[in-house]
Amino acid sequence: MVEKKKSSNIQKVELHREILHSRKRFFSLFLLVMIAVGFLSGLRVTAPDMKHTAALYFQDKNLMDVQLLSTIGWKKDAPQKLLQSKKVLDAEGGYRCDLKWQGKTVSLYSLPDQIDRLWLKEGRLPNPKSKEAECVVEQRILTDGKYKIGDSIPFTGDKKRKDLPRHLTYRICGVVASPVFLTDNHGTSSVGSGTVEACVYLPKKEFSQDAYSFVVATFQGTKQLDAYTRAYDKEAKKSIDSLKEETKELLAQRKEQLTKEIDKKVAEKVQSTVSSKMPQVEKQISMQLEQEMQKAAAPERKRIEEAGAYLLGRDKNAGYMLFSSDADRMAALGDVFPIIFYLVATLSCLTSLTRMVEEERTEIGVWKAMGYSPLSIGKKYLSYAFYASFLGGLTGLIWGSTLVPMICMSAWTSIYDLPSLKLVPTPFIWFYSLGTAIFLLVGTAALICGSGLKETPAELMRPRAPKAGKRILLERMPFWKRLRFLTKVMFRNLFRYKI
Structure with missing residues (x-):
C-alpha cells in the first residue's frame, strides 16, 4: 500500500515536471482546446440565447398570438365576441391609416392597450387627455427626417378619404419600437409605392373610423409557453384553428x-x-x-x-420568422466551424505526445523493468492530455458562452430591434463541448500509449534503429543536382518531417 502511494506521488511529481518542462507544448494544446470549445459552445448557445431574449421581450410586451384582418374591417364588438371563446385570453381592436410622409408611405396605428405594447426607448407616450395632437414614432423617422422629440411631423393624404385621422400634423413626444415589427419590413400598402417605410402611433381618439382595421388576441394555452418552441407552435395552431368558425361569423356580421x-x-x-x-x-x-x-x-x-x-399567427410575421431562421443559422455554423479547431487540437496532441513518448523511451523502459504496468506508466501521458483539454475547455466555456453570443447578438441588433442579450443556461451544450475535447485528446493519448508501451523493457532502453533513407519526389527532377546543399536539406526536411 505504501509502495503504491509512493509510486503515485512520484508519478505526480513527474507529471508536474513534464508540464513545466514542456510548458510551450502544453500551452499550445491548452490554447487550441480553448478556441475549439469556445467557438463550439459559443456558437451553439447563441441560438438559444437569441430566442430566449426574444421570448422574454414578447412576454413582456404581450405579443399577440393571432391577428384578424379583413378588407372591410371589423365591428366594434368583435373583440368582446372573441373573448367568449374558451381559447382566447384577451382581445382588442386597433386602427390603421396609411399616409404619405416626405414621399414615403407610413402607417399610422392606434396606440395598443394591453396587447403588442410598445417599447418606449426615449421620451414619453402621448397623453390621451391632452388636447394637443401628439404621436410617438420609430427611430427611423427621426433618422431619415432629421427630426427630434418636440418637432412636428406633417403627413399628406387624400382629403376625400373617410379613414383619415383628426389631424395631419402631430408633435413627436417619444421614440418607440413594436414587438410586431422586429425589422424594417412593415408590410405593404395601397398608398404610394406600396411598401410601408415606418410606423407612427397615435391615441385612439385621433381615429374617427366606425370599425376596427384589425383585431389582435392572445390565447390561454400559450400564456406560459416560450416563443420559438414546438409546444408554443402546436398550441397556437390548435387555438387558431378553433377560431375559424367565430371569425366567419364575425365577418358575416360585418358584411350584414x-x-x-x-x-x-x-x-x-x-x-x-x-x-x-x-x-x-x-x-x-x-x-x-x-x-x-x-x-x-x-x-x-x-x-x-x-x-x-385572415387569421394570421406569429408564423406569418416576417420579422418573427426571419429572426428564428437567423438564430438557427448560428447553430448550424456552430456544428461546422469548430470542427477545424478540434481536428487541429487532436493532431497537435498526437504529434506532441508521440514525440514525448519517443523522447522518454529509456525512462519508460526503466519503469517497465521495475515492474510498473503499462497503465501506471501511461497515466502520466493521459493526465497530461486530460489537464490540457480540461483546463483549456473550461476556459473556452467561460469566454465562449458569454462573449461569442454577445458579439453575434450585437451584429444582429443592426437588423432586429430587440433589447440586450439575455443569457440562458445550457448545460447540455457545455458538457457536450467540453466532453468532446477531453474525449478526443485523452483518446489520442490512449492510442499513443497503447502502441508505444507494447515493446519490452530491453527494446525500450535501446535506441530505436534509424529508418531507411528515402528519396523525395524532387530528387527525381533534373534541376535537383543544381540546388545548393542547404536548399536540398531544407526540402528534404519539409517533405520527410512534415509534422
Whole structure:
C-alpha cells in the first residue's frame, strides 16, 4: 500500500515536471482546446440565447398570438365576441391609416392597450387627455427626417378619404419600437409605392373610423409557453384553428352591417330626391332613381361580398420568422466551424505526445523493468492530455458562452430591434463541448500509449534503429543536382518531417 502511494506521488511529481518542462507544448494544446470549445459552445448557445431574449421581450410586451384582418374591417364588438371563446385570453381592436410622409408611405396605428405594447426607448407616450395632437414614432423617422422629440411631423393624404385621422400634423413626444415589427419590413400598402417605410402611433381618439382595421388576441394555452418552441407552435395552431368558425361569423356580421348601411343610404338618397318632386311623378322617379343608386352601389356591394377574413399567427410575421431562421443559422455554423479547431487540437496532441513518448523511451523502459504496468506508466501521458483539454475547455466555456453570443447578438441588433442579450443556461451544450475535447485528446493519448508501451523493457532502453533513407519526389527532377546543399536539406526536411 505504501509502495503504491509512493509510486503515485512520484508519478505526480513527474507529471508536474513534464508540464513545466514542456510548458510551450502544453500551452499550445491548452490554447487550441480553448478556441475549439469556445467557438463550439459559443456558437451553439447563441441560438438559444437569441430566442430566449426574444421570448422574454414578447412576454413582456404581450405579443399577440393571432391577428384578424379583413378588407372591410371589423365591428366594434368583435373583440368582446372573441373573448367568449374558451381559447382566447384577451382581445382588442386597433386602427390603421396609411399616409404619405416626405414621399414615403407610413402607417399610422392606434396606440395598443394591453396587447403588442410598445417599447418606449426615449421620451414619453402621448397623453390621451391632452388636447394637443401628439404621436410617438420609430427611430427611423427621426433618422431619415432629421427630426427630434418636440418637432412636428406633417403627413399628406387624400382629403376625400373617410379613414383619415383628426389631424395631419402631430408633435413627436417619444421614440418607440413594436414587438410586431422586429425589422424594417412593415408590410405593404395601397398608398404610394406600396411598401410601408415606418410606423407612427397615435391615441385612439385621433381615429374617427366606425370599425376596427384589425383585431389582435392572445390565447390561454400559450400564456406560459416560450416563443420559438414546438409546444408554443402546436398550441397556437390548435387555438387558431378553433377560431375559424367565430371569425366567419364575425365577418358575416360585418358584411350584414355594411350592406344595411348601403341600403339605408340608397333609401335616404331616394327619399330626399323625390320629396321635392310632384306627387304624380314621385313613384316613377323613385323607381328610376333607386335603380340608378343600386347600380352605383353594385361595385361596393361586390367588394363587401368578396371580402375575406385572415387569421394570421406569429408564423406569418416576417420579422418573427426571419429572426428564428437567423438564430438557427448560428447553430448550424456552430456544428461546422469548430470542427477545424478540434481536428487541429487532436493532431497537435498526437504529434506532441508521440514525440514525448519517443523522447522518454529509456525512462519508460526503466519503469517497465521495475515492474510498473503499462497503465501506471501511461497515466502520466493521459493526465497530461486530460489537464490540457480540461483546463483549456473550461476556459473556452467561460469566454465562449458569454462573449461569442454577445458579439453575434450585437451584429444582429443592426437588423432586429430587440433589447440586450439575455443569457440562458445550457448545460447540455457545455458538457457536450467540453466532453468532446477531453474525449478526443485523452483518446489520442490512449492510442499513443497503447502502441508505444507494447515493446519490452530491453527494446525500450535501446535506441530505436534509424529508418531507411528515402528519396523525395524532387530528387527525381533534373534541376535537383543544381540546388545548393542547404536548399536540398531544407526540402528534404519539409517533405520527410512534415509534422
